[in-house]
Amino acid sequence: MTARRTTEAEDVVWLRSGSALPSAARREGTELARRVGLDEERIAGLRIALTEAATNLQRHAGDGALALRVVRFGDRPAVECLALDSGPGIADPGRALADGVSSAGTLGIGLGAIARLADSFDLYTRQGQGTALLARFTVGDAPEPGAPGGPETAVVAGLTRPISGEQLCGDTWAAHEDAEGVTVMMCDGLGHGPLAARAAEQARAAFRGTALTRPEDLLRHLHSALKGTRGAAVAVARVDLATRRVALCGAGNIAGFVLTGTERVPLLSMPGIVGHQVRTLRTFEADLPTGALLILHSDGLRDRWAPADFPALPRHRPAVVAGHLLWQTGVRRDDAGIVVVKVPPA
Numbered sequence: 396m397t398a399r400r401t402t403e404a405e406d407v408v409w410l411r412s413g414s415a416l417p418s419a420a421r422r423e424g425t426e427l428a429r430r431v432g433l434d435e436e437r438i439a440g441l442r443i444a445l446t447e448a449a450t451n452l453q454r455h456a457g458d459g460a461l462a463l464r465v466v467r468f469g470d471r472p473a474v475e476c477l478a479l480d481s482g483p484g485i486a487d488p489g490r491a492l493a494d495g496v497s498s499a500g501t502l503g504i505g506l507g508a509i510a511r512l513a514d515s516f517d518l519y520t521r522q523g524q525g526t527a528l529l530a531r532f533t534v535g536d537a538p539e540p541g542a543p544g545g546p547e548t549a550v551v552a553g554l555t556r557p558i559s560g561e562q563l564c565g566d567t568w569a570a571h572e573d574a575e576g577v578t579v580m581m582c583d584g585l586g587h588g589p590l591a592a593r594a595a596e597q598a599r600a601a602f603r604g605t606a607l608t609r610p611e612d613l614l615r616h617l618h619s620a621l622k623g624t625r626g627a628a629v630a631v632a633r634v635d636l637a638t639r640r641v642a643l644c645g646a647g648n649i650a651g652f653v654l655t656g657t658e659r660v661p662l663l664s665m666p667g668i669v670g671h672q673v674r675t676l677r678t679f680e681a682d683l684p685t686g687a688l689l690i691l692h693s694d695g696l697r698d699r700w701a702p703a704d705f706p707a708l709p710r711h712r713p714a715v716v717a718g719h720l721l722w723q724t725g726v727r728r729d730d731a732g733i734v735v736v737k738v739p740p741a
C-alpha cells in the first residue's frame with residue numbers, strides 16, 4: 396500500500412467578536428502554541444498577529460469571529476487562525492497589506508505584519524460581504540504541502556462550528572491522501588450535542604481505520620460502523636488525480652459539488668440515514684478541472700448561492716474557502732461543517 400496521509404476535523408476554539416476578543420485570542424492561541432511546541436519567538440509573533448486580527452474584527456467587522464485550532468501536515472503541527480467577518484470588506488487589500496499601514500489605526504503594524512509573521516497567509520475580501528483571513532504558524536522550517544515552494548500535493552481543509560450554545564459538534568470531516576488521489580468524508584450526526592458528536596466520532600474512527608477508497612464501499616462500511624448510534628447524513632467522495640474525475644456517494648442531506656469560478660456542478664446524495672436505513676446507493680461523477688474545488692458541506696450551511704456571489708474564491712487556500720463559506724452561509728440553529736479539496740495542477 397502506498398503511503399497515505401490522513402487529515403481530520405480538529406477541535407476549534409470559536410471566539411466571537413467583543414471587547415475581550417484580543418486578550419482571549421492571545422490566551423487561547425498561546426495555549427495551543429505551547430501544546431504543539433512552537434518556539435517562544437514564533438509564539439511572540441503569533442500573539443502580535445492575533446492581537447491585530449482581533450482588533451480589526453472589533454473595530455471594523457460588525458459581526459465577526461476568530462477560529463483558532465491546531466492543524467497537522469504529516470507530523471508537523473501548526474496553529475491556525477481564521478478571522479471571519481461580515482463587515483464592509485477591505486477596499487484596497489494591497490494597500491492594507493503594505494508596510495506600516497494599520498487597519499486598526501493604533502498598532503501601526505496591520506495586515507502586512509500578520510502576513511510577514513505567519514508562515515502561511517491568505518486573505519479573501521469582498522466589499523459589502525466580508526473578509527476571511529488565514530494566518531498559520533507551523534512548527535519547523537520546511538514549507539508545507541501546497542504552499543509556495545512546498546510540495547505540489549492536494550490540499551484539504553475543513554471547518555466545523557457547533558450550534559449556538561453547544562460545545563460539541565455533530566458535524567465532522569476526514570480525508571485520506573495517497574499517490575493516486577484523495578478520499579474525503581463529510582458527516583452530519585443527527586441532531587446536535589453529545590449524541591450527534593458521538594456518531595460523528597464513530598464515523599471518523601471508521602474512516603481512519605479503513606483502506607477502502609471506492610465511495611460506495613466506504614459508505615457501506617460507515618453504515619455498519621454507525622449502527623447503534625443515532626445515525627448521520629454522510630457523503631464520501633474520491634478524487635482520482637490521473638483522470639481528474641470525482642465520484643461521490645452519499646446518503647442524507649450533505650451538499651456536494653464541484654466549484655469553478657463560474658459554475659457549480661452538483662454531486663447528489665440519496666435519501667437515507669447512515670447507521671439506520673440506507674436503501675439505494677448511487678455514485679455520481681463529475682470532472683474536477685485544474686483550479687476547481689470539491690466542496691462537501693452539511694445542511695448547517697445554506698447552499699442557495701451562485702459562484703458569482705463569491706468571485707475568485709476558488710483561487711484561495713482551501714482553509715479560507717471553508718472559513719468564508721461557513722461564515723457567510725452558515726446557520727446558527729444547527730451544527731455546521733464544510734470540507735474543501737483543491738488538487739494540484741496536472
Ligand SMILES: [Mn+2]
Binds near residue numbers: 583693694695729730
Ligand atoms: Mn445538520
